[in-house]
Amino acid sequence: MEALPGALGTSASLSLRLGQAIFAVASLLFMCLDIQFYSYTSFCFLVTVMGLVVPWSLTLAVVDVCSVFTNRATRQPGLLSIIVIGDWVLCFLSLAASCSTASVTSILLGSGRFCGVKLCTRYQLSSAMAFLSWFLLLFSSLFNLWLLPSV
Amino acid sequence: MEALPGALGTSASLSLRLGQAIFAVASLLFMCLDIQFYSYTSFCFLVTVMGLVVPWSLTLAVVDVCSVFTNRATRQPGLLSIIVIGDWVLCFLSLAASCSTASVTSILLGSGRFCGVKLCTRYQLSSAMAFLSWFLLLFSSLFNLWLLPSV
Structure with missing residues (x-):
């Protein structure tokens, strides 16, 4: 079975997972800090x-690191199904x-009284980071879904 | 090829499409009327x-009706790919x-000044109908995606 770039156990998948975790952490920091x-x-x-996305992506990044360095992809259908379902659920959430x-x-920015411009900008940045995290999750789940029938 | 219930050209798919259109119209009515x-x-x-979902679902309902009554499923890979992509895009939107x-x-209901309880209930109902429409769209797109590799 050839390795599909972006599917579980490839270096592209590792990049996607790290990107998801980084954007999710950034979103959390913008939202929670102070x-x-x-x-x-x-x-x-x-x-x-985002608190669910961070451990999920980091765990799968560890799986990818193991696969990349041992050069042995873990392609069990059951495991891959769980990963695809988890990816899709987190993607929608x-x-x-x-x-x-x-x-x-x-709405808060429009009303002008509930949050200042600085605070609202932080909320907006947090939302943008979550959106980027969703975008990378979508790619991960599409690649893994594509791989699923061939396992 | 056996017919997968819910995939394009089956009566289950017709029910899903009609459900999507009905919920989308209900959402539009709750939101727009007066x-x-x-x-x-x-x-x-x-x-x-929702204005995009209604014509999309009705068009595909017509395709399903033609398939069901002529008993001849239209299974061209190109057409099915377009339907799957359109379904997924509308699903996310x-x-x-x-x-x-x-x-x-x-937020509006919490602030208590921007909309009355009756108006906010209509907004909530509209949102709930859109959510139900999303749910049926998700099933349609999953079934068609499942059918895609076997076409």
């Missing part, structure tokens, strides 16, 4: 989802969280 | 996306629109 984010449900949702945060921030 | 929805970006986004609307409504 801010009382828990007054809005959407922001709590974003923090929860992160899109939902990112869109909710963006729209709530837009 | 309401100035265009003061919020999220609501305009929802109306745009409708999830984003539904989540944005739900979170904005939650």
Whole structure:
């Protein structure tokens, strides 16, 4: 079986996973650092989802590192199915969280009283990072889904 | 090739498409009827996306009706690829629109001044209908994606 770039156990997949984790951590830092984010449900949702994306992506990055360095891809159908399902679920959750945060921030910024420009910019950056994390998750899940029938 | 229930050209697919169109129309009606929805970006986004879902689902429902009644499934790989891509794009867009609307409504309801309870309930219902439409779109796209490698 040839290695599909971006599928589990390749160096492209490792880059995607690291990108997801980095953007998710950036989103968390923009949202949580010195801010009382828990007054809005959407922001709590974003923090929860990004808090799930970070360990998920890091675990799969470790799997990729093992595969790349031992040059032996782990291609068990059961494991790959679980990874594909997890990827898709997190993909939908992160899109939902990112869109909710963006729209709530837009409303808060429009009303002009609930958050200052500096604070709202941080919310917007957090939402943008979550969106980028979703984008990379989408690619990971598409590549793994493509690989699934051939395992 | 056996017919996969829910894939293009089956009666299950016809039910899914009709369900999507009905929920999308319900979402549009709850949002647009006698309401100035265009003061919020999220609501305009929802109306745009649902306005795309309705003709898309109805067109594919017509294709399904033709297939069911002539008993001859249209299984061209190119056509199916376009349908799968369109389904996935609309799936992501409708999830984003539904989540944005739900979170904005939650903020408006929380602030208590921008919309009354009756108006906010209509926004919430519209968001719920869009969410149901997304759910059915997800199933359609999954079934068609499953069928794609065997075409």
